[in-house]
Amino acid sequence: MSFDKVAIIGLGLLGGSIGLATARYLPGVVTTGYDADPAVRARAAELGLAGTICASAADAVTDADLVILCVPVGAMGDAAIEIAGALRPGCVISDVGSSKQSVLAALNKALPGTTIIPAHPVAGTEHSGPDAGFASLFHSRWCIITPPEGTDSALVDALSAFWSALGAKVDVMSPRHHDLVLAVTSHLPHLIAYTIVGTASDLEEVTRSEVIKYSAGGFRDFTRIAASDPTMWRDVFLNNKEAVLQMLQRFTEDLTALQRAIRVGDGDTLFDHFTRTRAIRRSIIDEGQDDARPDFGRGDHED
Numbered sequence: 001m002s003f004d005k006v007a008i009i010g011l012g013l014l015g016g017s018i019g020l021a022t023a024r025y026l027p028g029v030v031t032t033g034y035d036a037d038p039a040v041r042a043r044a045a046e047l048g049l050a051g052t053i054c055a056s057a058a059d060a061v062t063d064a065d066l067v068i069l070c071v072p073v074g075a076m077g078d079a080a081i082e083i084a085g086a087l088r089p090g091c092v093i094s095d096v097g098s099s100k101q102s103v104l105a106a107l108n109k110a111l112p113g114t115t116i117i118p119a120h121p122v123a124g125t126e127h128s129g130p131d132a133g134f135a136s137l138f139h140s141r142w143c144i145i146t147p148p149e150g151t152d153s154a155l156v157d158a159l160s161a162f163w164s165a166l167g168a169k170v171d172v173m174s175p176r177h178h179d180l181v182l183a184v185t186s187h188l189p190h191l192i193a194y195t196i197v198g199t200a201s202d203l204e205e206v207t208r209s210e211v212i213k214y215s216a217g218g219f220r221d222f223t224r225i226a227a228s229d230p231t232m233w234r235d236v237f238l239n240n241k242e243a244v245l246q247m248l249q250r251f252t253e254d255l256t257a258l259q260r261a262i263r264v265g266d267g268d269t270l271f272d273h274f275t276r277t278r279a280i281r282r283s284i285i286d287e288g289q290d291d292a293r294p295d296f297g298r299g300d301h302e303d
């Protein structure tokens with residue numbers, strides 16, 4: 001089976017990119033879109049982010065066989081409540097949220113008896129809004145599908161095929177495991193970036209203009225991440241609290257160990273640690289997981 005009519009709720013970076021990618025790679029699929037913000041709906045219509053931009057969420061989902069919620073994770077429940085009475089029988093509900101356990105719980109609560117198959121394309125940039133979307137966002141990126149136990153495998157296969165058609169590589173895992181893995185690979189790095197950029201801007205002996213003027217490679221990369229959408233990331237931390245706190249505890253212990261090595265002049269510990277982390281970076285590149293596109297994530301891309 002495959003999905004012929006896809007409704008996209010939330011037309012920012014992710015929703016817009018899904019609409020553009022569907023038009024490009026699945027031209028036979030009909031798309032509808034809705035965003036709670038009228039200005040976003042108007043811009044989405046100008047940019048052609050979906051075939052039809054609807055005036056209500058209920059209108060957008062009426063004929064859909066797949067609905068993808070592309071709103072901040074804290075807004076998933078409300079977005080689902082808005083479409084509850086308008087879904088046609090057999091419609092599959094999915095999403096793109098960065099955390100999965102709380103989203104699944106919110107969707108189950110709002111849409112009892114509906115087939116819910118959460119997903120998370122691990123692809124994005126620090127930009128948000130309808131102008132940030134582009135069709136190639138998902139190329140060679142992982143999309144993690146987290147079906148609840150007992151989900152019809154034909155529907156999971158159909159959702160996998162949809163994401164593969166948009167260029168993604170698909171993996172399936174439990175919502176709980178997803179949240180633990182992403183806590184260390186995505187959520188903690190964002191928290192660290194938000195912290196270090198804030199720390200640098202609060203220093204008394206180093207002026208803010210010096211921080212901006214002398215921000216060489218390392219700090220500059222942190223500022224890119226720290227420019228990510230505040231609403232999205234507030235919601236991620238509030239919704240993946242336990243896994244993030246678990247990883248943060250472990251990180252703090254490891255940071256303290258390196259702090260001690262610096263204080264006591266233990267060069268071997270520092271050297272061994274840096275050698276191990278360099279090997280991890282090299283294996284990411286060997287697996288083709290590095291951004292192949294020059295300047296990807298800095299606002300420039302091939303579209």
Ligand SMILES: NC(=O)c1ccc[n+]([C@@H]2O[C@H](COP(=O)([O-])OP(=O)(O)OC[C@H]3O[C@@H](n4cnc5c(N)ncnc54)[C@H](O)[C@@H]3O)[C@@H](O)[C@H]2O)c1
Nearest residue numbers: 010012013014036070071072073075097098124125128129
């Ligand atoms: N930005 C990334 O890098 C990235 C990557 C992967 C997944 N995600 C996830 O994708 C989701 C969307 O993120 P984004 O970057 O596209 O955000 P975005 O800010 O670009 O777009 C979100 C849109 O949702 C709309 N919205 C909010 N509440 C709504 C509601 N109840 N009904 C309809 N529309 C509503 C907003 O008006 C906004 O236009 C989030 O859950 C995020 O965690 C983001």
Ligand SMILES: O=C(O)C(=O)C[C@]1(C(=O)O)C=C[C@@H](O)C=C1
Nearest residue numbers: 098121122123124125126186297
């Ligand atoms: O490249 C970036 O700007 C991102 O932060 C993208 C990123 C990530 O951490 O990898 C951010 C959040 C998402 O849920 C998925 C992808």
